[in-house]
Amino acid sequence: MTQERVVGIDLGTTNSLVAFMQEDHPVVIPGEDGSNLVPSVVALAADGRMIVGNAARAHLIETPERAVYSVKRLMGRGVEDVQEELRFFPFHLAEDIAPGEVLRIRLGDREYTPPEISAYVLRQLKQNAERYFGPGSSVTKAVVTVPAYFNDAQRQATKDAGRMAGLDVLRLVNEPTAAALAYGLDKKKEGIVAVYDFGGGTFDISILKLQDGIFEVIATNGDTHLGGDDIDNLLMTIALDDIAGDLKLDLRHNGEAVQAIRKAVIEAKIALSSQPQATLDIHLPGGQQYRRTLTREQFEQLIAPVIARTAAPCRQAIQDAGITPAQIDEVVLVGGSTRIPRVRALVEEIFELPSRGKTPHTDLNPDEVVALGAAVQAKILAGGSAATEDMLLLDITPLSLGIEALGGVVARVIQRNSTIPASATEHFTTGVDGQTNVAIHVVQGEREMAKDCRSLARFDLKGIPPMTAGIPRIEVKFLIDANGILHVSAREQRSGKQAEIEVKPAYGLTDEQVETMILDSFDNAEEDFRQRQLVEARNEAETILTLVERAPSNPAWKLLAAEEHLRIARAKSDLEQVYKQEDYRAIRNAIEALDKATRHFAELQMETAVSFAIKGKTMRAADENMGKGPTAPHSIAPAEIET
Amino acid sequence: MTQILAQSAMAECWACDTQNDPAAYLCAACGKLLPSDSTDYFALFGLTHRLTLDVAALEKQFYRLSRKLHPDLYTRASKEKRQWSLEKSALLNDAYRALRDPIARTEYLLETEGIRLEEQSRDATDAARATGTDKQQVIPPDMLEEVFELNMQLEEVRMAAASNSQDPELMANLEVAEKNFTAQMEALQQQLESLWAAWDRALADNDAATKDAAKQAMVALLNRRSYIRNLVRDVRQALGKS
Known part of the structure; x- marks a missing residue:
């Protein structure tokens, strides 16, 4: 049986990549521009096209109100969750978003949900892969990675994005686990491995036990809002404060300037990983120049509070795994932020590496290792090969699942760090005679009170047969699948009746909404087609109108009957009217009518020796329209070709 | 979140027609996954209800069964088989989690004997909250x-x-x-x-x-x-x- 090609995708906060298993090695598929990394930037161009990646980056500075980056920070989140992000990120959210509703981001005059924006990135990766595999190949199945600490809503949003992009997401794999797969494939390692994944916007720590090809995750922790972005924001705040203080220029609301500063601080941050100092040198609006030199020492002092936030999740994960740092055999570094020397030093300290004569593993490119691991998992799911034989990933759920009980406290049903798939069965009953509905609130998180946890869903158990209070026994089964996504089913045990469940996902999209968003992207394709047709029809109309305009000066014109003059004038006026309108079909019809009305004139032209005069004019008219798209031949055009 | 369907019981192997014990989760003849309705943690590992057990052997068996039941092995299978794999794999993980831990194992055994410690405790908590009193232990x-x-x-x-x-x-x-x-x-x-x-x-x-x-x-x-x-x-x- 031939295996279908399944690709592995790292949908990152800053950059995204697509990879696949070529023979026994995972390889990253480059884009048309030769770059392995596709910046997770999406911009709406003036002509209505969506631009993704490096090409979209220019738009961040030129038209910041039409571009968006780091949208991963908004996946599966509500307006009340993202107030902190809004202080630092130029997200233009729609103004009428209610709490609990999915976010909408404004690009120009249009609005998009975070999964839709991510879908454009995924579609770009899909196209890159299809281009790479050659003509006629289609890529429809993928493994997509998510931060290990992503909750149910964030995972669901990622899966929705895949569907919108035309990808069947076979599995969501946790990023650090994917990195371990790539790492383990290479080394055929055994033992306990910690993966420290500090990326652009998220931080994860996972501890795995590698044995006989089984990759068993034993504990994970993290922070879905901690990454290189936070370091950039710190540096930007300093630059903006400097500029406000020294140059008396408040640029915080100048999108263009903010993006120029952001670009400069990122370059400085990267330089400081290999150099003792870096200089910010930024052209400001109004012709002023901002310069500031930053030493590595200053930089390290500045970022210390940010990187220190990675320590507590590491210690919690080690404790949850029931081990000591000394029992961890290897530490693998993943994510661009682990290139910062101070971050490496912190990792060495947390995992007590120097005293054990060890150093963290950095041999796989930290920007690529997650995508490579996703490709390994993709191969396993596609049926495997000699290289992946015996490899099996046993992942865990990062957060406890609970139900809101009396008094707003959480009754845990599935503990964090449980191997997935995992399930739990709970029983509920009624409190009032004849009650036919029971409301259930499902939450995710480690806090004691439901209001402090993440609300996953509220649902009603409906259709309970009317009985005395306390008699119905409703069995509700919670099942977390291998993607870390929750499924719920219910049954009334005394009647055996399957209870109906109406799930209202928090911050999520319903299946129907996802469907329309898939259709919306087709609609856009249709819109693109319509626009092109319109431009072509208008070009053609211009050509024919110019010719008809000049026709009376042609000797053949006098040979036409008066009613023919009238008919041409009428058809010309009709075309002039629809020409400015948006309906390309109406323009085509009017062109055809004018074409028909002038057919006799064209014939007469050919017959008269003076038809040469027209030729030059026609050619000039055609020239003027070059580059505007192809023009369809009509009865006047053949005349000039044949003479 | 989506709703999942209730499973149907079947004793005959869908792949090779062998008649299997309704509690078997893998076909005795061909080793294929069966939609068994057995949910006993001990039985899943091929164990009796003995409480003293070898945790290292349990882990070996857990890995062996994971290689048969995990959803990764069924992504290209029919929707029905994917569902069975999901449910069996969840059961396996739940079982391993309970059996490897001495307290959880004891509690599970007592539960199979009709004693629900967990629920007793939760009912007491709920009752205390409902009446506004401190939970009396x-x-x-x-x-x-x-x-x-x-x-x-x-x-x-x-x-x-x-x-x-x-x-x-x-x-x-x-x-x-x-x-x-x-x-x-x-x-x-x-x-x-x-x-x-x-x-x-x-x-x-x-x-x-x-x-x-x-x-x-x-x-x-x-x-x-x-x-x-x-x-x-x-x-x-x-x-x-x-």
């Missing part, structure tokens, strides 16, 4: 004096903390109490293992009276353990250790 009689003393000390620490002061002698007493209770927890672990042995022997001999006695002893031990565990938690909290 049964204090093991021999601990009454000790607990009374400890509660006095904990109260003093709280009052001292409220006025930002600290009594070193009191803190030292609490340190001693923590050590004491932690030692008791360890002793309970030893006692639990001897109760397992009693249960296992009674199970082998099919001795109903001894089984009952072992069960009751285990229930009492688990209740005592959960009581002491809460004390340790309170003491650690007062000492600022958690």
Whole structure:
């Protein structure tokens, strides 16, 4: 049986990549521009096209109100969750978003949900892969990675994005686990491995036990809002404060300037990983120049509070795994932020590496290792090969699942760090005679009170047969699948009746909404087609109108009957009217009518020796329209070709 | 979140028509996944209800079964088989999680014997909340004096903390109490293992009276353990250790 090609995708906060298993090695598929990394930037161009990646980056500075980056920070989140992000990120959210509703981001005059924006990135990766595999190949199945600490809503949003992009997401794999797969494939390692994944916007720590090809995750922790972005924001705040203080220029609301500063601080941050100092040198609006030199020492002092936030999740994960740092055999570094020397030093300290004569593993490119691991998992799911034989990933759920009980406290049903798939069965009953509905609130998180946890869903158990209070026994089964996504089913045990469940996902999209968003992207394709047709029809109309305009000066014109003059004038006026309108079909019809009305004139032209005069004019008219798209031949055009 | 469908029971292997025990999760003849309706944790691992077990062997068996049941192996299979794999794999993981842990294993066994410790405790919690009273835990009689003393000390620490002061002698007493209770927890672990042995022997001999006695002893031990565990938690909290 031939295996279908399944690709592995790292949908990152800053950059995204697509990879696949070529023979026994995972390889990253480059884009048309030769770059392995596709910046997770999406911009709406003036002509209505969506631009993704490096090409979209220019738009961040030129038209910041039409571009968006780091949208991963908004996946599966509500307006009340993202107030902190809004202080630092130029997200233009729609103004009428209610709490609990999915976010909408404004690009120009249009609005998009975070999964839709991510879908454009995924579609770009899909196209890159299809281009790479050659003509006629289609890529429809993928493994997509998510931060290990992503909750149910964030995972669901990622899966929705895949569907919108035309990808069947076979599995969501946790990023650090994917990195371990790539790492383990290479080394055929055994033992306990910690993966420290500090990326652009998220931080994860996972501890795995590698044995006989089984990759068993034993504990994970993290922070879905901690990454290189936070370091950039710190540096930007300093630059903006400097500029406000020294140059008396408040640029915080100048999108263009903010993006120029952001670009400069990122370059400085990267330089400081290999150099003792870096200089910010930024052209400001109004012709002023901002310069500031930053030493590595200053930089390290500045970022210390940010990187220190990675320590507590590491210690919690080690404790949850029931081990000591000394029992961890290897530490693998993943994510661009682990290139910062101070971050490496912190990792060495947390995992007590120097005293054990060890150093963290950095041999796989930290920007690529997650995508490579996703490709390994993709191969396993596609049926495997000699290289992946015996490899099996046993992942865990990062957060406890609970139900809101009396008094707003959480009754845990599935503990964090449980191997997935995992399930739990709970029983509920009624409190009032004849009650036919029971409301259930499902939450995710480690806090004691439901209001402090993440609300996953509220649902009603409906259709309970009317009985005395306390008699119905409703069995509700919670099942977390291998993607870390929750499924719920219910049954009334005394009647055996399957209870109906109406799930209202928090911050999520319903299946129907996802469907329309898939259709919306087709609609856009249709819109693109319509626009092109319109431009072509208008070009053609211009050509024919110019010719008809000049026709009376042609000797053949006098040979036409008066009613023919009238008919041409009428058809010309009709075309002039629809020409400015948006309906390309109406323009085509009017062109055809004018074409028909002038057919006799064209014939007469050919017959008269003076038809040469027209030729030059026609050619000039055609020239003027070059580059505007192809023009369809009509009865006047053949005349000039044949003479 | 999506709704999942209830499964249907089947004893005949869908792949090779072999008739299988309805409790079997893999076909005896071809090793294919079956939609069995068995949910017994011990049976899934091919074990009887003995409480003494080899955790290393359990892990080996867990890995072996994971290689047969995990959803990764069924992504290209029919929707029905994907669903079976999802449910069986969840059951396997739930079972392994319970059986590898001594307390969870004992609680699970007692549950299969019709004793629901977890639910008793939750019902009590709910009832206490509904009536606005503190949850009353049964204090093991021999601990009454000790607990009374400890509660006095904990109260003093709280009052001292409220006025930002600290009594070193009191803190030292609490340190001693923590050590004491932690030692008791360890002793309970030893006692639990001897109760397992009693249960296992009674199970082998099919001795109903001894089984009952072992069960009751285990229930009492688990209740005592959960009581002491809460004390340790309170003491650690007062000492600022958690």
